[in-house]
Amino acid sequence: KRGILIRVLHTMSNEGLVYNQQGPGWIFNTVLNSKNNHTQSYNFRKIIEPNGILEDTFKIDQKKIVSIRKQNINLMKEKKVSKADIFEVNSNFHTTLASFSGNSYIRDAVQQQNKLRRFVEYSYNWIDNPQAISEVCLEHLRILDALESGNRKLASSLLWQHLDSASNMQDIFVD
Secondary structure, eight states: OHHHHHHHHHHHHHTTSEEEOSSSOEEEOOOSOSHHHHHHHHHHHHHHHHHHHTOTTOOOOHHHHHHHHHHHHHHHHOSSOOHHHHHHHHHHHHHHHHHHTTOHHHHHHHHHHHHHHHHHHHHSOGGGOHHHHHHHHHHHHHHHHHHHTTOHHHHHHHHHHHHHHHHHHOOOOOO
């Protein structure tokens, strides 16, 4: 039983939910387990992610843009998609944009937020709102269009709106 527990704790550590403190014991990080934490997470993301696009070091990788564009288009076309597929496409979009910032702190912060929201995102019932998948993907595509046209201010604004809309869409907490 101890071996199973240690494996679970290491898996949780890889997801950024806990970390092994020096000496015996584990520390549990803040998780998105309440409306307040969820709101704070999205508010943080609205500060970080759109501003990453405005970094002087921001530079798009055209091959990655093509790849995430295809992922979003394919997700809209699929009749049956898993919650894992939806999360991966969404997560990859945000992580890729953060990596374009050229700022490792922004990239790392977005990766950490993705780890935290993985469990919450899996709780969202996409079946009750299938149009939401298309809406999210279309928002992603509009942001990519703005980036490809060189309009980073518009892309930043669209990303902020996208995050704001997503923060309201996922009202799954009962507080």
